[in-house]
Amino acid sequence: MAKLAMKPAADLAAVRRVGIPRALLYYRYGRLWRSFFEELGREVVVDAPSDRGTLETGDRLSVDETCLASKLFLGHVAALARQGVDAVFVPSLMGYGRFDTFCTKFQALPDLVVNAFAVAGEQVRVIALRVDEPGGQSEEDAFMGLGVRLGASHKETRRAYRAAAAAQRAYDEEMAREQERLVKSLSKLPAADRPLTILVAAHPYVAHDPFVGGVVEDALRAQGACVLFADETDRARVLKRSYDFSRSIPWIVNRELIGSLLMLHEHVDGIVLMSAYPCGPDSMADDAIERCIHGKPILTLTVDAQTGTAGVETRVESFVDILSYQKKGGYLNA
Template sequence: MALDNGKTKTISAGEDQALLAAPLEAARKAAASTAAALRSRTDCADIERIGIPRALLYYRYGVLWTTFFEQLGREVVVSDASDKDVFDAGERVSVDECCLASKLYLGHVQSLIGSCDAVFVPSLANRGHRKGFCTKYQALPDLVANTFFDTGLRIVSLLVNETEEKADEKSAFIALGQRFGSSAADAKRAYRAAYAAQQRADRVAARAQERLVADIDQRRRQAAAAGAGERSASDPTGEAGALRWPSQEAPLAILLVAHPYVAHDPFVNGGVVDLLESMGASVLYADQTDHGKALHESFEFSETLPWIVNRELVGSVTLLHAHVDGIVLVSAFPCGPDSMTNDAVARCIQGKPILSLIVDAQSGTAGLETRIESFIDILRYQQRGGYLHG
């Protein structure tokens, strides 16, 4: 029985059972929701082999990524080096508007299908104000998911977006570690180890380059001293000595300014490094300058440049400007950030010859070789006191 506006209402047995069942059903749904939430927090726990494409920011953060997953006890599978087959595979599944680097990335993803349980595709938006990444890095998980929708490819991702989402790298990796079934403490330890490994790798590269710069400077001084001695002996008055080339040739240093995935992938850069070195040049890499120093220096060049990788490259140009004979800018077609940054470098960096190269998968290397040979010849002639000094 129940009272309804002062009147007695009779409730049937079926209605009574329904009223009793309602709270139980609500409790069951709540429990199911909680269980689903708990499962979602460890939705990657069954992944044993994680694939990482050898492309794009792998050349900047590859040590961080591989070390992190290895610290979680997972096997890391990195795709093989780039070649035409990998690029062709990526181009077939890509839209025409994608840049060369993005097409190549999709080819690397495809090469990992079947060799791992999931592929790691992070979404990197920014690391703070004026420290953003190209939009292709932010949209990468969606691009990969939609491109390989019918293959059943499993994607593991995370988001780094400090300005809008307040999601920094450390918290993103700790949350990812928990999804793999690790405790917060273990995930934090894994990230600390990965971060330290990446820092060590960066320091090793930076110090090796600093030693190379010091060696180049020393050899220059020795060549200059030898040349001065030869001029004094052959022409004590100094009237004709300036026209005599020293027998000990000074080293030729070239600063290669390119994204890491261009500078360190011979398929993308068309063998530019090998060409330069075969012509006797010592190659310095803009991306191997101390990242903190380069980033700080970049604000002297521009307060508003929005991309962190381009900032590091520009800062490296200003730091190494006095130690090199020429600068080679290499971009993968059609890179939007580079089109703006390289133009700014060419306009604002004075006193050094600059060669700007744009590479794509359709062009051969013959034209590239000719331009580099001409550039090296000009630098050698200038170094020996040729017409560029007149």
């Protein structure tokens, strides 16, 4: 008897307004995700940047042990649900290789969202997508499957994925190029004219979320410092470089941050290591950085759901003051 090929169901064909939470890996893959849905004719709603209300809502939906970044994510999902989107995009990202994995929080994210809302007696429709290259599901495979569920043909989906991947690549390259230009122009200045240069090393959703890293960036700039970001870099290059530091750290983002830190070390006066409490990968990687990367002062900042960024500005100001004195020859010569 001839086998009947099962055609995947277009169960998401009626979804027209797709919400994308402005949190977690949106800060890394936002262009890819957004363009993919738009290429397939969907209206994409990205909610407003985080604020105190986002955190309070996410905190209410979470168990205590949840990290601040995941709490913010839940707050963003709730904001999109209030805006009446048909479904919220919540990818599950496992990794791209044995030592290029993501934190387990990203792997469990669709289940976390569905369960957190169910426990609160609320409902949210989730569009999940699973990228697991070591397990045989590449990013392209995952999007191909999603396109079919959205009712698009294979050809339309492939075109949409390729356009979206190109948009993300172009954005990443531009960010890396811009920072490289800045580093080059700083290195051409006479030492006396060079502004204090600080490298902020943090997961992108910590570094660039205005409610979290934005406070640090503003405080640094208000003190006249030039700010570099460890994640705005050539990812393939820094990932490779990270193997000089460790061959066994499994998390891709921490690896890239370490590689970037090694590459930019000689160009900066100080480093701000920033983390969202309680973060397993950062607690291990940041400890290793503090113990093994020497020669530049490091300020470690941990932001939690209770205190938020209270006190962060004062710590950043003191750090910059100390570095400025050091640059002028130290306290004895100031």
